[in-house]
Amino acid sequence: MNIWDKLSSIDRRWIFLAMAIFVSWPVLKPLGLPVTTTKEVESLYSFIEEIEDKKPIILALDYGPSTAPELTPMAKAVMRHAVSKGIPVVGVSLAPDAPGVANDIWKWAEEELGAIPGEDIAYLGYKAGTTNVILQMGQGISKAFPKDYYGNNTDDLEIMEGFESLKDASLVLGLEATAIMDLWIQYAGDQMGVPVAGGMTAVSAPEAYVFYQSGQIVGLMGGMKGGAEYELLVGAPGNAVQGMDAQSLGHIVIIVFIIFGNLGFFLGKKGQDVSRLKSLRGDQK
Amino acid sequence: MKTKLPVTIAFLTGLFMAFAYFVERDNVAWVRILYEELNQNNIVLAVFVLFLGVGTLLIRHAKKIRDKNSDSIYSWVVIVSTLAVAYIGLFQTTGESIGANENFQWIFNNFQVPLSATMFSLLAFFVASAAYRAFRARNTEATLLLIAAAIVMIGRVPIGSVISDSLSLTGSFSLPAIAEWILDIPNTAAKRAITIGIGLGMTATAIKIIFGIERTYMGSGK
Amino acid sequence: MILNLIAPLGTTEGLGIWIAAFLTLCIFSFLYKDNPFYKFAEHLFVGVSSGYYISIYYWNTLKPNMIDELVKGFKALGQGNTQKAFGLDESGAVMAEPHLRMLIPLMLGIFILLIFISRKNAWLSRISFAWYIGVASGIAIPTAMSTRVLLQAQGSIRDFCSYNSDCATSAGLDPQVATTALWINAFLLLIGTLSALAYFFFSLPSKGALKVMNKVGIYFLMISFGASFGYTVMARISLLIGRLQFLFYEWLGITIS
DSSP states (O other): HHHHHHHHTOOHHHHHHHHHHHHHHHHOOOOOOOOOOHHHHHHHHHHHHHHOSSOEEEEEOOOOGGGGGHHHHHHHHHHHHHHHTOOEEEEEEESSHHHHHHHHHHHHHHHHOOOOBBBEEEEEOOOTTTHHEEEEEEHOOOOOBBOOTTTTTTTGGGGTTTTTTTGOOOOOEEESTTHHHEEEEEIIIITTTTEEEEEEOOOTTHHHHHHHHHTTOOOOHHHHHHHHHHHHTOOOOOHHHHHHHHHHHHHHHHHHHHHHHHHHHHHHHHHHHHHHHHHHHHHHH | OHHHHHHHHHHHHHHHHHHTTOOTTTHHHHHHHHHHHHHHHHHHHHHHHHHHHHHHHHHHHEEEEHHTTTTTTHHHHHHHHHHHHHHHHHSSSTTTTTOOHHHHHHIIIIIIIIHHHHHHHHHHHHHHHOOOOOOOOHHHHHHHHHHHHHHHHTTHHHHHHHHHHHHTOOOGGSSSHHHHHIIIIIHHHHHHHHHHHHHHHHHHHHHHTTTTTTOOGGGGOO | OEEHHHHHHHHHHHHHHHHHHHHHHHHHHHGGGOOOHHHHHHHHHHHHHHHHHHHHHHIIIIIIIIIIHHHHHHHHHHTTTTHHHBBBBBSSSSSSSSSSGGHHHHHHHHHHHHHOTTTTTTTGGGHHHHHHHHHHHHHHHHHHIIIIIIIHHHHHHHHHHHTTHHHHHHTOOOOOOHHHHHHHHHHHHHHHHHHHHHHOOOSSSSSSHHHHHHHHHHHHHHHHHHHHHHHHHHHHHHHHHHHIIIIIISSSSOOOO
């Protein structure tokens, strides 16, 4: 076995170890790499910046703990922006493991941003039924959510004054770990005419570009990087900005291993066997 | 009866919901109320579907325990933890709100969060291992995939700008700009074709369900 | 980097952090090999999630949207007000509050659960699924076509319109001054969409122009899958970073200076 063959047969536990070391290192000792912003995130920021009539933003927290590192920084940065501009934020969830995450974000907003529950912010909790919930919110918010997550009658909350239906929202920002984003676009956006924006896990972000390009969503944040960009735009770098160095090194580790694999494949015995086989097949033709 | 009744119900409810879309519901009270009621029914029905799922899970694990399966200790873990968390959530909630149940939130933060988040973070390791093993520039298609993946991986994180600067790649030729272009143009074009395909498929399936051609939701039994 | 005290075990919060850290390490242990700690954590995950879902579904949906309505309905029935009990006002018109009309979803829900109780009557669950899926299909028809097909088709030629001030004004788009590069991009977007669509077109044999289109289509698709892979890597590493931040900052008490 020559060196090239060895390169293509590294035990996966060495790859795991390399990944663990190179991702941990910047978490412990940040490198301070510069984060730049992209137009998709900037356009969401500008949209919220230009909301003037203080109509509420619907913050749809449709994700659970498994994707929280990507999406919670977005939720916090957008809430910071909205609260600083006096725009009310009403949270809802169409994913069942979201309330636990949202509850912590709402407590954070109370303590860190000084937002008053029921006046500046409200969290209505989880509702089963996805599409039907969105449509019912279009008929009346309290028809889908008679009570908020904390047991108050939704209609009694000060924040709900003049905010009867989903159609009265200034923006629906879906923070999504699943395909629920498409439903917000389809029903809240295209059917009811409410502006919609997306904060997506990186896995689903590439699919959302089609809706951004067609103008069906007003902005798009993708993955932890999207959250980091919004944190920078609101001038409050947090966990996402902090994670960007580790993100960079993690990607480099993967690319290096892909290069190793390809070098081993093309220069090692196995790869040469394959190319010999290919040339033999070519001769036969 | 066992087939005709469900097919008729799907036909009537489906047709009504499609019809209600085209009606000014605010002006036609009966359409508005029926529309809201059907929405509300589905919201509630989704809960029973979850109960069906959890019930099936518990029965499956109870059977494993009954059969003295070698891993039945883990089935105990599933059953006991389900019942314990459900007990705390259902019976330790005072008043009208689970939002005020601090024990429930504590369980969520210290059990659900680490278990769920770590389970998915394992994929960081496996995606690295899989990429190392499977990503080979064997032909043009695979090479395109590989190059696009590498550029997006580097161009979308801060190190992309640093590498570009050190190689004096600026403007449209910097790695972040190329990554952005890949996402905006070829990615959008291909994903759009897929989205259009999904749209056509969804519409066709919905029509087939309403007209009783697609009946797989009824299961295989008679 | 400063190492503070590791999370204290004595407080409820500290105990929680220790439990979370232990469970995190149990799952990470799978990276070495499958083992009882991982299996325990894996099954605990399933159990805790199920218990959590039951509670959330009950308190956030079942109770406010059904049980509370039924209670109001039965109260009205107890007071002898049958009309109100079934959500009718004094003139007999249907009110928005359904009250006892929520017995319908309750009945449909019980039909679903009959699968557990009576094999003979389990077929009734088909009624509930037909109801659920019929409603979902009816909702999807009008808008799936416009959101995913028509507006997407429009999106593929949107840029051409934006680059022409008359067209942009009449379509309500922001007029843009196009450079050659932007025109090329607009053409590539259109060609890419059409060729990728052609790749999924199986009604004609792949010959001649269609074969060329298919080839171009698959190149676009491959670049797009590459972009998706790149982003998937990003997602997975973000989740790992999240767990490491927890272990280092919250459990081990490391603060970054």
